Amino acid sequence: MKKTPESSAAVDLRDVHKIYGTGPDPVAALDGVSLRIDPGEFVAITGTSGSGKSTLMHLVGCLDTPTSGRVSVAGEDISTAGSDRLARLRNRSIGFVFQAFNLLPRLDVQGNIELPLVYAGIPRRERRQRALDAAAKVNLTDRLTHRPSQLSGGQCQRVAVARALVNDPALILADEPTGNLDTTNGADVLRLLAELHRSGRTIVLVTHDPAVAARAARVVEMRDGRIVKDTAT
Amino acid sequence: MNWLSGLLIGLREIREHKFRSFLTMLGVILGVASLLAMFALTAGIATGWRNTMQQLGGLERVGVNDKQVSLEFADLAALSPGRTLADAEALRGLPHLVSHVAPEMQTPATLSAPDGQTVSARVVGTWPDNLAVSQHEVAAGRFLTDLDLERGARVVVLGDAKVAQLWPDEYGTDADFLGRTITINDRPFSVVGVLALYQREEDRRRREAAAKGGPAPARFAMGGRRGGSGRRNMFSWKNESVIVPLSTLYHEFRSGQPETPPLVMAKLDNLNFRVRDLQRFDETLTAVQNLLRGTRRGIDDYDFDTREDWFERMETSLRSTQLSGGLIAGISLLVGGIGIANIMLASIAQRVRELGVRLAVGARRRDVFLQILAESTVIGMIGGFLGLGAGVVLLDLLGRVAPLESPPVIEPSAILISVGFATAVGVLSGLYPAWRASRLDPIAALRYE
Numbered sequence: 001m002k003k004t005p006e007s008s009a010a011v012d013l014r015d016v017h018k019i020y021g022t023g024p025d026p027v028a029a030l031d032g033v034s035l036r037i038d039p040g041e042f043v044a045i046t047g048t049s050g051s052g053k054s055t056l057m058h059l060v061g062c063l064d065t066p067t068s069g070r071v072s073v074a075g076e077d078i079s080t081a082g083s084d085r086l087a088r089l090r091n092r093s094i095g096f097v098f099q100a101f102n103l104l105p106r107l108d109v110q111g112n113i114e115l116p117l118v119y120a121g122i123p124r125r126e127r128r129q130r131a132l133d134a135a136a137k138v139n140l141t142d143r144l145t146h147r148p149s150q151l152s153g154g155q156c157q158r159v160a161v162a163r164a165l166v167n168d169p170a171l172i173l174a175d176e177p178t179g180n181l182d183t184t185n186g187a188d189v190l191r192l193l194a195e196l197h198r199s200g201r202t203i204v205l206v207t208h209d210p211a212v213a214a215r216a217a218r219v220v221e222m223r224d225g226r227i228v229k230d231t232a233t
Numbered sequence: 234m235n236w237l238s239g240l241l242i243g244l245r246e247i248r249e250h251k252f253r254s255f256l257t258m259l260g261v262i263l264g265v266a267s268l269l270a271m272f273a274l275t276a277g278i279a280t281g282w283r284n285t286m287q288q289l290g291g292l293e294r295v296g297v298n299d300k301q302v303s304l305e306f307a308d309l310a311a312l313s314p315g316r317t318l319a320d321a322e323a324l325r326g327l328p329h330l331v332s333h334v335a336p337e338m339q340t341p342a343t344l345s346a347p348d349g350q351t352v353s354a355r356v357v358g359t360w361p362d363n364l365a366v367s368q369h370e371v372a373a374g375r376f377l378t379d380l381d382l383e384r385g386a387r388v389v390v391l392g393d394a395k396v397a398q399l400w401p402d403e404y405g406t407d408a409d410f411l412g413r414t415i416t417i418n419d420r421p422f423s424v425v426g427v428l429a430l431y432q433r434e435e436d437r438r439r440r441e442a443a444a445k446g447g448p449a450p451a452r453f454a455m456g457g458r459r460g461g462s463g464r465r466n467m468f469s470w471k472n473e474s475v476i477v478p479l480s481t482l483y484h485e486f487r488s489g490q491p492e493t494p495p496l497v498m499a500k501l502d503n504l505n506f507r508v509r510d511l512q513r514f515d516e517t518l519t520a521v522q523n524l525l526r527g528t529r530r531g532i533d534d535y536d537f538d539t540r541e542d543w544f545e546r547m548e549t550s551l552r553s554t555q556l557s558g559g560l561i562a563g564i565s566l567l568v569g570g571i572g573i574a575n576i577m578l579a580s581i582a583q584r585v586r587e588l589g590v591r592l593a594v595g596a597r598r599r600d601v602f603l604q605i606l607a608e609s610t611v612i613g614m615i616g617g618f619l620g621l622g623a624g625v626v627l628l629d630l631l632g633r634v635a636p637l638e639s640p641p642v643i644e645p646s647a648i649l650i651s652v653g654f655a656t657a658v659g660v661l662s663g664l665y666p667a668w669r670a671s672r673l674d675p676i677a678a679l680r681y682e
């Protein structure tokens with residue numbers, strides 16, 4: 001793969017440490033991770049439970065900052081960024097899909113998909129239109145006024161995907177998006193992610209399932225807070 | 234995100250938990266209700282007082298009273314002629330300060346209407362200015378004129394109650410009392426005017442209700458107080474008026490007796506005047522003082538009776554009522570605020586995950602802060618408006634249970650202040666919960682079960 005300058009990388013981690021707890025036995029969730037992901041890549045991250053995959057995703061997703069080391073996302077160094085800048089990056093540059101869906105139970109599908117646009121200060125009418133477009137992409141136009149409790153798990157995760165892509169972010173992070181789904185629904189979500197990848201977005205996907213990981217062009221394996229394998233397939 | 238979407242989120246949150254929100258608002262509702270009731274009651278009392286005051290002559294009315302002379306003048310007291318018509322004439326020399334002067338002489342007399350009853354009364358002899366000084370209102374006919382005074386005309390102006398006593402059978406009908414002749418101590422007088430009926434606001438409303446023929450409101454039937462007839466009200470002296478020209482009274486009933494002084498040196502029973510400009514009240518009193526010092530030969534046997542002291546006492550007691558009412562309202566609002574803060578904290582704890590999701594999709598700390606603050610503000614505001622309603626109901630109940638001397642008056646400013654306080658309570662009690670919510674760590678919030 002051709003080396004591009006750091007600033008044009010989608011994600012760039014340099015010797016990143018994340019240590020939880022300050023007491024007598026702190027946990028090093030990340031223990032010197034360096035990882036570079038170029039724009040347009042589809043990367044799967046695998047590893048045993050507790051190996052630090054989610055921690056890594058949180059850093060890349062600008063939900064957290066490292067204890068030491070450098071994290072750059074979309075060309076911005078976030079290691080020392082303030083909370084407002086992190087919020088802005090989360091809002092504009094990153095779409096997050098969680099294992100547990102994390103939809104707001106009191107908002108309907110439309111409201112959930114719109115949520116990032118609300119914080120982007122997009123006017124109501126445009127929000128509506130863009131939410132509609134996103135819902136169409138995940139094939140949920142007929143469920144716009146339903147609440148999450150009225151949806152199946154697969155539908156919920158599709159709403160979450162729509163929410164992740166509604167702001168047209170360059171980077172989409174999915175932390176075990178199929179973990180709570182059966183095979184069919186899981187396949188649906190994976191197909192959506194693959195489509196997003198084809199349309200030019202960078203995808204980082206955490207998974208336990210080797211079959212799922214096999215669909216990615218690059219698989220990163222972690223153990224005890226370190227990257228132990230990084231293979232392009 | 235702006236305030237508006239924060240408010241919308243707050244409104245939705247309240248709609249989702251109607252009953253909980255209502256309980257949360259209860260303290261604010263009670264606080265605002267008592268605040269409004271307190272404002273309305275005191276405003277009603279103040280309005281009643283001001284009306285009464287106005288009808289009694291207003292702040293402008295000043296009386297000149299006799300007073301025990303001070304020690305240094307004790308020996309000379311006899312030298313002062315006392316309160317005489319000369320004083321009144323002198324007061325007329327200050328037209329730029331004193332607008333009206335009304336000297337009064339009084340005499341007890343027997344009134345008799347040939348076509349009616351015989352009653353006893355206190356006859357007042359005065360000047361035409363009495364109309365303005367006592368704030369009389371002529372219902373029919375006219376008041377005294379300068380011509381009456383000059384000619385010593387035998388004319389009389391009667392108060393409403395006196396008409397009722399003299400002609401009980403005809404009172405209240407369309408009968409015309411003007412031009413009738415009555416005798417005062419056997420001397421014939423012609424009735425030239427009848428004064429309006431003066432009554433307290435409450436009595437007026439009762440009378441109007443009775444006149445409409447509808448059933449009298451329940452509250453009037455209960456309790457021992459039957460308003461006007463049960464108690465002598467403060468207007469009775471006006472309603473009982475029998476007013477004749479001063480000169481007439483003097484010549485008909487006073488002179489002819491041995492050792493009567495000439496009219497101008499005759500002692501007065503009352504001397505009232507009206508200050509032209511309240512802004513120059515003190516200046517006027519000083520000028521009058523100097524003037525009277527002359528007519529009294531420097532002896533300080535007079536005093537001023539102003540309504541200012543009375544008014545001040547009124548205001549003071551009104552303020553203390555307001556203060557205690559405000560205190561109760563303030564405590565309710567404080568309790569209400571604590572209630573809101575408490576519920577907001579609980580509701581944040583319930584919604585940690587929701588807030589985590591909002592943070593994850595790009596909400597800034599200040600967005601979360603605003604959202605929570607907007608919610609508590611909305612609770613306070615809605616509580617305020619509900620409190621207004623509760624206040625009105627409270628006033629109505631109060632009026633039914635214990636009839637009010639003066640009807641409560643709800644001023645726009647009272648509404649503004651009440652709702653304003655409620656809103657402020659909402660904002661203040663939301664500050665801490667909002668700050669707490671805005672400090673949430675996104676990851677911890679997302680993991681929260």
Ligand SMILES: Nc1ncnc2c1ncn2[C@@H]1O[C@H](COP(=O)(O)OP(=O)(O)OP(=O)(O)O)[C@@H](O)[C@H]1O
Pocket residue numbers: 020021027028029047048049050051052053054055056
């Ligand atoms: N807030 C925290 N406080 C203390 N330790 C933490 C915290 N978050 C994570 N850890 C620890 O960091 C390590 C990595 O956790 P992480 O969630 O990244 O694992 P993971 O690879 O996502 O595991 P899984 O596959 O089970 O989701 C674990 O040992 C975990 O106990």
Ligand SMILES: [Mg+2]
Pocket residue numbers: 053054055175
């Ligand atoms: Mg994990």
